[in-house]
Amino acid sequence: MVFNSWKQRKQSLVLLSVLLLLELQGTLPDGKSSQHSLLFCEDRLPQNVTIFGYARSKMTNEELRNMIIMNLTCKIDKRQNCNEKMDQFLKKCFCHSGQYSSEKHFMELDEKLKEKESGRSSNRLFYLAIPPSMFIDAVRCAKRSASSGNGWTRVIVEKPFGHDITSSREMTGCLKQYLTEDQIFRINHHMGEELVENLLVLRFSNLIFQPLWSRNYIRNVQFIFSEDFGAEKRGRYFDNYGIIRDIIQNHLLQILALFAMETPVSLAAEDIRNEKAKVLRSIRPVQLEDVVVGQYKDDGHGQGITSHGHPAYTDDPTVSTNSLTPTFAAATLFINNSRWDGVPFLMIAGKALHSKRVMEIRVQFRHVPGNLYNRNFGTDLDKATNELVLRVQPDEAIYLKINNKVPGLGMRLDLSHLNLLYKSMNERETPDAYGRLLLDAIEGERRLFIRSDELDAAWGVFSPLLKELEEKKIVPELYSYGSSGPAGVHYLAAKHSIRWGEFGDDP
Ligand code: BG6
Secondary structure, three states: OOOOOHHHHHHOOOEEEEEEEEOOOOOOHHHHHHHHHHHHHOOOOOOOEEEEEEEOOOOOHHHHHHHHHHHOOHHHHOOOOHHHHHHHHHOOEEEEEOOOOOHHHHHHHHHHHHHHHOOOOEEEEEEEEOOHHHHHHHHHHHHHHHOOOOOOEEEEEEOOOOOOHHHHHHHHHHHHHHOOHHHEEEEOHHHHOHHHHHHHHHHHOOOOOHHHOOOOOEEEEEEEEEOOOOOOOOHHHHHHHHHHHHHHHHHHHHHHHHHHOOOOOOOOHHHHHHHHHHHHHOEOOOOHHHEEEEEEEOOOOOOOOOOOOOOOHHHOOOOOOOOOOOOEEEEEEOEOOOOOOOOOEEEEEEOOEOOOOEEEEEEEEOOOOOOOOHHHHOOOHHHHOOEEEEEEEOOOEEEEEEEEEOOOOOOOEEEEEEEEEHHHHOOOOOOOHHHHHHHHHHHOOOOOOEOHHHHHHHHHHHHHHHHHHHHOOOOOEEEEOOEOOOOHHHHHHHHOOOOOOOOOOOO
């Protein structure tokens, strides 16, 4: 059953069970349960909701609840009647221990769920927060032994969706032995960010941007992701995937698809996903000469209890000392269609960089032809071109850099910002990306989830490059922990006449 409106959903007597399959390592992964509790506090979940954590570790309901309490964010603490709400929420949380590949253990879970459902119709949402190697087994068991008998069953899966195009197709094939495409919700949490949703509003409901959105006015576009911490504690996972698979091939490429797609027929999920799939298929597979890879080394400040130095990537005991896995990559993509022909899309992602967590889209426009004010700009005309920045995180913002006369006598020009800082215009908390997507999955709203053909096209862009990097054992350029990344990125940007290096330092 799909709920058509909040009202209808809240009144519904249909029971919803959310089954969180968790790999527990002392904490809950990525605050997923705190998102449930936040939604619960805001009355956004169906009244009859039950949340089951399913994990291999033996754990009582009480222990799980204590773990949830420890993971709650201060967002919730600030609410009125918080304790009351939290008690109500915790009473809805239960734990079941079992193996991910045991149909018997899932049958036991089914029994517990049936007890809660007491014969009412019920929907079941499985959230697989487990290593991908266990997806298929868990889905098989869920389907055979614990799917809903009288409502819908949906499964949220989180990346990595395979390692390359072949393994991704294999995974899709296996999932589809047990589920239909409509039941699979491939989540990419950044698609739930406020600004990513707003990208479509910006593009399709503002006349001023529509005519500009093509090769005629846009010189290049940058998609930037940076973190000021390394792969610490996740070395084992990260070393198998690297930054291209971890960030560029999914997070950044999905946003690029929304940025560059044609106008969809409607806002319906399939119309949007059709356009995304089309534009992804139009991207030329990335060429090695358009790529720079880097890996962070230590910051030179020493390590040990008395120093505050940061280790190199390969100092992680779960990473091999001669690992060639990139922790930084920059790649220029080109879209072979009439709208974007020749426009470089520079994707940049790096860990252990100098700037805090940043995700941005920067759109650089062409020069003003025959600009009367050229001599006021000095020799670097690039500096005077307009730039539109969409900052996804931190502090969501949209701003446009425009040339402006500095007030006063004389004619001095300055690049000023037309700002739309979300924080200053919106008192309300910006919803969390995971929270939004969980709600979408409950509602059956699929537009922000990745369809299998989109996934296939996305792998098509990067699989040949990844194979070449690995077969030729391309050695990443080393950069210091906390620096701005490998120098090679400046050459790559210059090769495509891209002004680069200003990310994260604007209002
Ligand atoms: C994950 C990546 O998908 O996103 C991580 O696997 C990365 O490497 C994380 O750190 C970033 O997400 P957020 O929401 O913390 O910016």
